[in-house]
Amino acid sequence: MPGSVKVVVRPEASASYVRAISTGLGITLKHMVKPKKQTQQYPDEKWDLSRRLRGTHRMATHEDGRAKCVGCGLCPTVCPVNCIKLIPAEDENGERYAAVYEIDEFRCIFCGFCQEVCPVEAIHLGVHYENAEYSRERWVYDLERLTEFEHPFTALWDPFDPASE
Amino acid sequence: MNETTSEAINLTIDGVEVTVPKGTTVLQAAERAGVVVPHYCYHPGIPSRPAQCRMCLVEIEGQPKLQPSCVLSATDGMSILTQSDTAKEARRSVIEFLLLNHPIDCPICDAAGQCMLQDYAFETHQLESRSHEAKLVLGRDRIADDILYFADRCILCTRCVRFMRDVAGDEALLVAQRGHKAYIDTFPGKDLENEFRGNIVDVCPVGALVHEDFLFKPRSWDMDSAPSVCPGCSNGCNIDIAVKENQIVRVKPRYNADVNGFWMCDHGRKHLVMANRGSRIDLPLIRRHGELEAVHWGEALEWLSTNLPEGGSGHAVVSAFDATESLAAVRALLGRIGIEGGGYRLSRGHEAELGGFPQLKLRAERAPNAAGAELFGFGETDGLPEVSDGDTLVVVGDRLADAPADYGEGAGFFLYIGSHLSDAARNATAILPATTFAEMEGTFVNHEGRVQRFHQALVPPGVARPTWMILRRLLGLGHGEVTMLEARDAFAVAASESGRLAGLNWDEVGLKGVNPGGTAAPVAK
DSSP, X not given: OOOOOOOOOOOHHHHOSHHHHHHHHHHHHHHHHSOOOOOOOTTTSOOOOOTTOOEEEEEOBOTTSOBOXXXXXXXXXXXXXXXXXXXXXXXXXXXXXXXXXXXXXTTOOOOOXXXXXXXXXXXXXXXXXXXXXXXXXXXXXXXXXHHHOOSOBOOOOBTTBTTOO | OOOOOSOEEEEEETXXXXXXXXXXXXXXXXXXXXXXXXXXXXXXXXXXXXXXXOOSEEEETTOSSOEETTTOBOOXXXXXXXXXXXXXXXXXXXXXXXXXXXOOOGGGOTTTTSOHHHHHHHHTTXXXXXXXXXXXXXXXXXXXXXXXXXXXXXXXXXXXXXXXXXXXXXXXXEEESOGGGOEEEEOTTOOOOOTTTTHHHHHOSSSSEEEGGGTTOOOGGGOEEEEEEOOSSTTOOEEEEEEETTEEEXXXXXXXXXXXXXXXXXXXXXXXXXXXXXXXXXXXEEEETTEEEEOOXXXXXXXXXXXXXXXXXXXXXXXXXXXXXXXXXXXXXXXHHTOOOOEEEOOBOOOEEOTTOTTOEEOSBOXXXXXXXXXXXXXXXXXXXXXXXXXXXXXXXXXXXXXOTTTTTTOSEEEEEESBOOTGGGGOSEEEEBOOGGGSOEEEEOTTOOEEEEOOOSOOSTTOBOHHHHHHHHHHTTTTOOOOOOHHHHHHHHHHHSTTTTTOOHHHHTTTOBOXXXXXXXXXX
């Protein structure tokens, strides 16, 4: 079947490049007069982080420096990637506590379930992301390291304030 | 309590029609109809029924007031409603009262996941308390050497008090104080030292009584469980072994009406939790050029089948802790190499009887399978046999822990099959790694001749194998290569080789065991 070609004739005003070029040059001129920086000078300048950012774990402590953890075993139970190791024991007051508490940050997927499930608000994720280690073993954070951190705790999502306002 | 007779009655529970013998309680009838009636103070193994927890209240159609189903006898034509609005409301209120002073410390409570209060509180959906008062704190108490009592968690069902009084016959516990200040305590000046006290932890429906061996250890959902038979004495109590990370963490009695009912003794509990200590053998070792050398199974068995001397004088020592299948295989091996007789050593201890359930007794013979050893011609011996130079010595299962370090040094050939490596065992010509009873399947024969199966609870270390598997393989080498991998087959062979077990079927033995000779056929003293 012989084909036919439809020839569209655009009006001069929309076919011309002049308008598009002048718009582009206008933006360039604007940046010449009032420049807007896109590049951030990291690490000299840091990002403003959301208080809901889920980063490095941190263990809350009592005033005397003891970890708040009661060794209930809910976080290793809920952890979807099995990165928490907990061995509970009895302390000198006969209370349950975590004799061994280790989080493998390398394996962690930062889902935040551990923070959500903790009955005593001991384990938290933190607003912190800059981690570096020389060996993989060092990525297993023990209780001592988790309690030493000082970065802010991650804020949990609030169903009554879904946009965190 | 309620004497049942042969007369049958019909009743309806939640629309399910059920026929029960006259004298059955409504709660038992509901169980038969498949209807769960929540309850705390009623326990099928404890005869007294105070009906004080008020949890099992049910509505009887046509009657205005609710009645406790645990003491209510079923009558003909009765129509019971357990899910009516009044019954549900009554249960909800009972739970609310129980939770008034309950600390709700489920996350650190050892009963979490196996707690009836937790289950029903969740079911009635009472996640928030309506009370504005501060909760009463009563603290905790060491009620026995190894049992802790958390008074805050206690719901005062008095199962423990009534177990001690009605079943153990040792009235050691009481309810002290009254009303909201009431708690469980031992009688003044009396200690809870009964041999069966561990059962009060099992009957406790909440986490108020906790055994010290289990305190703050694994969560209930972290454990695997395997049905087994207690090896503590010749009574053969049915148990469940709870395991976490290949360690036995707890032992609980498993119901068997003919052997142990709902109970077991503390000797059995302790015995098993301590069972896995000591250095284990995990590789076959054979002595070549004077040195023990680790080899793989194929090589070890080939070497044994060519080097094991046949004929000549010899001695055999077996263990009453070994399974019947293993003992049968040892007898077959001894027959092959021409050793007659053979014996096992048996330690004895004090006896203790549970008054309310006389079949259950901590027996003097502290081994589970002496009767099984007798079936295959092994007799009890006082000590180890004297080994003269050049004799063949076969030791299977006996740990030789108390034998002198040079025992068996002069033997011409010393075959040791066992789980633990003692000093005397190091003198052996060949050492084969065997599993303990918890790491294999098999059967024990108890004091009255009852054959009971146990299941595998643990993974054996290294390449350790059940003794019957090792020996049947060894016997099969060069004789048609019989490889036996299942305890079912080993049991069939063992049964056919012993007069008394002949015709017994592995499936027939099942989880509850059978007594092929009837009740009156004690084989071993």
